[in-house]
Amino acid sequence: MANEVFQKGKLAKRASYKMTSLSTEEKNAALELIAKQLLEDENEILAANKVDIESGRDNGLSETVLDRIMLNTDRIAGMVEGIRQVIELKDPIGEVLETITKDNGLYVERRRVPIGVIGMIYEARPNVTIDASTLALKTGNAIILRGSSSAKSSNIALVSSIHKALEKSKVPVDAVQLIEDTSRETAKSLFQLNEYLDVLIPRGGQNLIQTVIREASVPVIETGAGNCHIYIDESAKQAMVEEIVLNAKLQRPSVCNAVESLLIHEDWFNKYGKELLEKLAANDVTIHGEEKVKAVFPDAVLATEEDWGTEYLALDVSVKLVNSVEEAVEHVNTYGTNHSEAIITEDEVNANVFLQKVDAAAVYHNASTRFTDGFEFGYGAEIGISTQKLHARGPMGLPALTSSKFFIKGTGHVRQ
Template sequence: MTTIKQSVNVEEQAILAKKASKKLSILTTEEKNEALNKLADVLEAEYETILAANEKDLENGREQGFEDAFMDRLSLSKERVFDFANGLREVAKLDDPTDHVISQWTLDNGLDVKKVTVPLGVIGMIYEARPNVTVDSTGLALKSGNAIVLKGGSSAINSNRAIVEVIHRGLESTKIPKEAVQFIDSTAREATQQLFTMKEHVDVLIPRGGGSLISAVVNNATVPVLETGVGNCHIYIDVDADVEKALNILVNAKTDRPAVCNAAETLVVHKEWLDKHKDALIDILTANDINVHGDEYAVKIFPDAVPAGESDWANEYLSKDLAVKVVDGVEEAIAHIETYGTKHSEAIVTENEQHAKTFLQLVDAAALYHNASTRFTDGGALGFGAEIGISTQKLHARGPMGLPALTTIKYIMTGNGQIR
């Protein structure tokens, strides 16, 4: 396939999505929910087809020597397919975010004014190795009345193709036109770049993946971007931290799923707390096979620790590697996070309410935690059913983006002949 043909196809797909979005926007909540439940049933019924396609991607990944964290994100199983099918059912149970009257008032001249929520229109989704994003983003888009154009990474091309084919078969027996879900079936960079400039047909782009992907979209797109971010997340263990809470939170945040963006990458620990509880901390890190990259003081404390360089403080390891920074107080901890954090998820473990308040007020991040793991920065965990990404910007949406983030507003004025 030539570059020109790919470009034409991308534009044609965007146009089809735009037309479908008009039909989708006027469907009832019940019609959208019926479609989502149908898609969940079809995905479960055809999981073997999806897994067969996924195995091709995994085989290609093994041949190319992809890292374990990458392979974990790429890998599907019957359980994972059923999980994201159930995610669609959960989205179907959620309130419809559209056609809500946010506020309403009447002017002195009798003109009635309503501010209501409406779909964004067409969402362009650009993402990397996670095939579950294909389902999650489609479900959220359709429930919120939006069409979607999907551009997954080349590493998951077979999995994504199979999933979308199943989705299209499922939509055939629903009120949602299958054209509302477009999949750019190409590994060419030009196809992605074409999507960047479809401003007349695509209303917003959402990039989800590594830093280089997100930067490429933000820096090159003429379509408005809802920016997501990588997760260099920190756990700060304060001088007044409860030992059991601190250790449990750290291990969960680091090891539950090391390859996800809300996993902890850096431990910032108060020197006095570390001196008192170093044996317990060393034991639990060792028991969980966590590799320490430490500052000068940490290297003296932790066996087999390697000295941390500047890149370690900014690194999203996505593995069982952990950077360790020793500080003298909450202000120093905040300064370190401000320098190296990605405004994703940050946590403080402390029984000191004033220290917690200072941390929560001054740390600039989409999600902040006091005495809890960063692993809760997730649409499903927070009751959104699923998420289309985690926004680290401050405009329109921030944090896990569920259904409300995929709407905008419209002012509707009703009069009786008023003129100005």
């Protein structure tokens, strides 16, 4: 019910004031307790996750979505490793960003401070519960979590472990709140919780993100969908192309940094295109190609305009032929989602044109888009990948969860 959102918002706000006085050592100690508690509670967490998986199957969820929900020993170990990486990272709180000493002796200092209360609304992935909570706590923030019904049991179990750990720490238990009612009403209440919420971060599919942007009165950090492209330039090496494309599409198709669209220079395609598409098809990838692609690879599904803008999150890829890097850039900027875009080329001039002109949070030269990830970038866990340009962009680690505050010291100064 909406009342749950209001009450937990109030508790989180109170906790956020207590968080501001915690030392780095106290926050890190709490994170280590969470890591240990997750391992101690592994059986209970996996049992709760099994309930979600069985319910999801009964409700007809796809294997792609079930993979996002699924937890196992390795994934819990990955969560724990992520927490311990966050512990090792420098605490940004208190960092002096700027100092000014005025001619009259007035001293002005700007420091990093917590944002306050962060709201997370997310779909499927229960690992977000841990990633978001630990990053928020490390930066002295309280957090309100609102996951989806498909991972409800898992999220309740994970937050229970967090609370057990925080009870043994200096961090207030109320700093982590989970909205257990996953109805639309609670989502709408969270969108309007300006009295207690300082920022709201949606993490999930395009529908969720656009709904939050459209309906929220709380400030939003947009974490966009990933309609990611790889442009294969005329000079690209065949072996490199095959390795990068297969990795970007197959390693984990259900995530936002997997490649969804291939743009291929016609000259390269005429030499090597059929072989590349055959290798994708041999790995159960459905090719959605334009007429010229289908003429060379008859098993392709004829692409429509909708395909160019689709984030499949599955074993599908759209394929379009282009005649220049400029044409590739125009296509990416028309249909992309400002997430992650790559060029494979031996031509440094073309590489620089692509990297400079494509509008995306992360751009790659001769590398897989799968690296757009807080863990891979050295941030430990991430709270999301921002595709907007204000405040934060790309994988959001600790600094993205801070604001700043001016500290002014005088000796009886008055303004003339």
